Amino acid sequence: MPRHTPPPPTLGPGDKIGEGDCEIVLDILPPDLADIAFENMRKEVAWNVMHHRGGEVPRLVAVEGDVAADGSFPIYRHPADESPALRPFSPTVSLIREHVQKALHHPVNHVLIQHYRSGADYISEHSDKTIDVVRGSRVVNVSLGAQRAMTLRLKRDRVDGEGGARRPAQKIPLPHNSMFILGLETNSKWLHAINHDKRPLHLKTPEERFMNGERISLTFRNIGTFLTADEARIFGQGAKAKTRETAQGVLRGTPEGAKLLAGFGKENQQSEFDWEGVYGEGSNVLHFTPRV
Numbered sequence: 001m002p003r004h005t006p007p008p009p010t011l012g013p014g015d016k017i018g019e020g021d022c023e024i025v026l027d028i029l030p031p032d033l034a035d036i037a038f039e040n041m042r043k044e045v046a047w048n049v050m051h052h053r054g055g056e057v058p059r060l061v062a063v064e065g066d067v068a069a070d071g072s073f074p075i076y077r078h079p080a081d082e083s084p085a086l087r088p089f090s091p092t093v094s095l096i097r098e099h100v101q102k103a104l105h106h107p108v109n110h111v112l113i114q115h116y117r118s119g120a121d122y123i124s125e126h127s128d129k130t131i132d133v134v135r136g137s138r139v140v141n142v143s144l145g146a147q148r149a150m151t152l153r154l155k156r157d158r159v160d161g162e163g164g165a166r167r168p169a170q171k172i173p174l175p176h177n178s179m180f181i182l183g184l185e186t187n188s189k190w191l192h193a194i195n196h197d198k199r200p201l202h203l204k205t206p207e208e209r210f211m212n213g214e215r216i217s218l219t220f221r222n223i224g225t226f227l228t229a230d231e232a233r234i235f236g237q238g239a240k241a242k243t244r245e246t247a248q249g250v251l252r253g254t255p256e257g258a259k260l261l262a263g264f265g266k267e268n269q270q271s272e273f274d275w276e277g278v279y280g281e282g283s284n285v286l287h288f289t290p291r292v
């Protein structure tokens, strides 16, 4: 007989989330900004479809960031066949960024913006990839629109016993106008996802039905790796050359690409991920697939 598994506990502000280093901040934006941010971003943000393993990811995405005077800009590398081009912060996102920086007490120079068009859109379980994230800085998700839940699940290698042992999970509702701070320890020991929510409308709360079920999330990061304006050279924390003056040419495809992808795989699987060992020497890979 299949074992009945109880649903994961639902946690919120004040609870021990993940390793206890996560936080939910309610009302991150002042009401006048929170009220208009969604509709403004619908117009101001350059939305794209993104591909992974040849298929479209189930949400719209955009990338914005701080472009330096010399045109160089931060890059966040993660396993995707292609990432949309980074654009300078758009007006409403700039305002949101200011509130995030005030609450976080450190700068953020990069944002991945995602539009979950309905309850059918989702992001599958992953750990955030940290080769390019300034060490010690925190990653945050600002939520606007329909309330969805983040599901945390302990990585498999942290669960004792046979392969069939159930992995502890937690569900964290992300209300409109909230900010979720993903702790570094939690990112290394747990996976996180926004699962789809295909329940019929009448089973959803008003918060979950808000904005017709559409949600925008903004994942802000403090990135330490940069591309030159012509996108030909790479430097900083996650690159081989650590300074702008010594920037080296970007690489595309195998075998360096395969090596970085293998590192990302390890970060997804290992709760005692050896950052220095895997990422320390840096990688100049920009695209994982050879140019066709």
Ligand SMILES: O=C(O)CCC(=O)C(=O)O
Binding pocket: 112, 114, 123, 128, 141, 192, 194, 217, 219
């Ligand atoms: O939409 C969200 O809040 C989660 C996004 C996320 O996990 C990511 O961008 O890495």
Ligand SMILES: [Fe+2]
Binding pocket: 126, 127, 128, 192
């Ligand atoms: Fe994530």
